[in-house]
Each structure stands twice: as structure tokens, then as C-alpha cells.
Amino acid sequence: MTPIATERLILREPSLADAPCYALGVGEYDVARFLTPVPYPYTLGMAIDWLRRTEPATPERSTLIIELPGKGLIGCVSLVGELGFWIARPHWNRGYGTEAARALLDWHFAGTDAQAVTSSAHHNNAASLSVQKKLGFVPTGTEPRFSQTLQRDVDHVVTQLTRQAWTGGKR
Template sequence: MTELLTDRLILRAPRPEDAPCYALGVSEFAVARWLTPVPWPYTLTMAQDFLRTAPAPTPEKSFFIIEHKTKGLIGCVTLVDELGFWISRPHWHRGYGCEAATALIDWHFAETKNEAIASSAHRNNVASLRLKTKLGFVVTGKEMRFSQALQHNVEHVTTALSRQTWAAKRIDLCA
């Protein structure tokens, strides 16, 4: 089973016992409102069903639980069609998103021949867009996407990170 380790975090495949903490973290509206495909309210049953069907992580397509080494499950990071992540609200503004995304991007570029990674965020999600800029993502456009939590279309800023940009930017990124 693949695990990615950082100084503070373990990125690992989901387990059935993660469902209560996962549901608690993503069910808070302050988190769910930024996650376009996530309905709100989000229930324990939804978490159980979702985590049960999550595929094993590969460098090409990954879904990882973000587990803090001393605090337990604090979020998730994924790279399926695009890079995405969430951190539970009590753990915001501590660099965990940067740390988890960096580990996943490193692994992806080291183990694949892909030349770029796509990502996006609601145009008002300043924290996510700021983190993506810090990681080296550049804006590629805008599009409308339906938000399950908000129940209406929202403008998304689409971004991309090239392998070349990542190699140049990677040193001391989250310091």
C-alpha cells in the first residue's frame, strides 16, 4: 500500500474507519462550499459509500487521506482529473495543504511522464488560488461549474502546473 510521508503528514489510502472524521471535516459548510462535486449537508453514510469505492492511489490517479502524525485525519488530497484538496477548518493556515500537495506533485512527476497537472478553484476561493500560485500553477482560463453544495453554477479559475515550472520552483516551497 502506497503512503507518502512528509515531516508532519502521512498521505495514505482511505480506510473504512476514516468515515466519521472524513464526514465531520467535509460536512462543515465552510469547507464544503468550495468543493464543487461535494453535496451539503454531507452525511456519514455518504462518507462511508465514497471511501469504500475510492481506488488505490497510483502516481497517475490518486486519492489520499491526509493524516497528521499526531492529530489524525485532517483532510484529503487528490489528483484524478485535476489536483484538489481540502483541510478541515481547525487545521487551516498551518501549511498542511501545501505540504500534502507538494508530496503528491513530487510523486506524480517522479513516477509519470505527464508534462502538466491541471487544477481549478472557485474564483472567490482566495486561499486555494493563493496556494496554487505558490505551487507554481498559472491561470489557463475560467469556466462555470455546478456546485453541489451551493446548488448553482460558480465561476472557476482553471490553472496548470508544468513539470518544468515545478522543477524550478520546488526548493523550499512550503517554508
């Protein structure tokens, strides 16, 4: 895949060279606590194992590194079952998650026949729920999911974005 360029970011496939920065970013507790499948503490070995398992990106199924030119890896955005993303803490509150997710959704809807995308977030993850709302996702329910970091079930708000809402409300 050719990297996807946005106004400020580059979305590209992960490589093993990303492991140290990936581990540092996702391994910070304030990031990991909102990522249900991510254990804490998160190690370099875990990052290497995870990166080795990533598959080539397609519009249907993607895991992409979010790179800020001049700074390097600042997060990850994926559409594997549902839309997910994380941004390293030093880069919070700058709109990078929204920008990256928007670009991935554009690629997804342009390259597939999918009629909807789901996402979710911990019920108290106001930042992720705000990103989803900005993108046009609407809540469809809640469900408990086991958090590896917190070692307990956490209520998740499940959201959905339809193709019609995406193309009709083009942002």
C-alpha cells in the same frame, strides 16, 4: 502504496475507518461550499459510499488522506483528473494543504511522464488559489461549474502546473 511522509504529515490511502472523521471534516459548510462535487449536508453514509469507491493510489491517479500524527485525519488531497484538496477547518492557515499537495505532486511527476497537472478553485476561494500559486500553478482561464452545496454555477479559475515549472522551480 507506502504512505508518503512529509515533515509534518502522512499521506495514505483511505479506509472505511476514516468515514466519521471524513464526514465531519468535509461536511462543515465552510469546507463543502468550496468543493464543487460535494453535497451539503454531507452525511456519514455519503462518506462511507465515497470511501468504498476510492481506487488504489498510483502516481497517475490518487486520492490520499492527509493525516496529522497524533491528531488523525485532517483532510484529503487527490489527483483524479485535476489536483484537488481540502483541509478541515480547525487546521486551516498552517500550510498543510500546500505541504500535502507538494508531496503528491512530487510523487506524481517522479512516477509518470505527465507534462502538466491542472487544478481549479472557486473564483473567491483565496486560500486554494494561494496554495496553487505557491506550488507554481498559473491561471489558464475561467469556467462555470455546478456547485452541489450552493446549487448553482460558480465561476472557477482553472490553473496549470507544467513538469518544467515543477522540476525547474523545485520548491
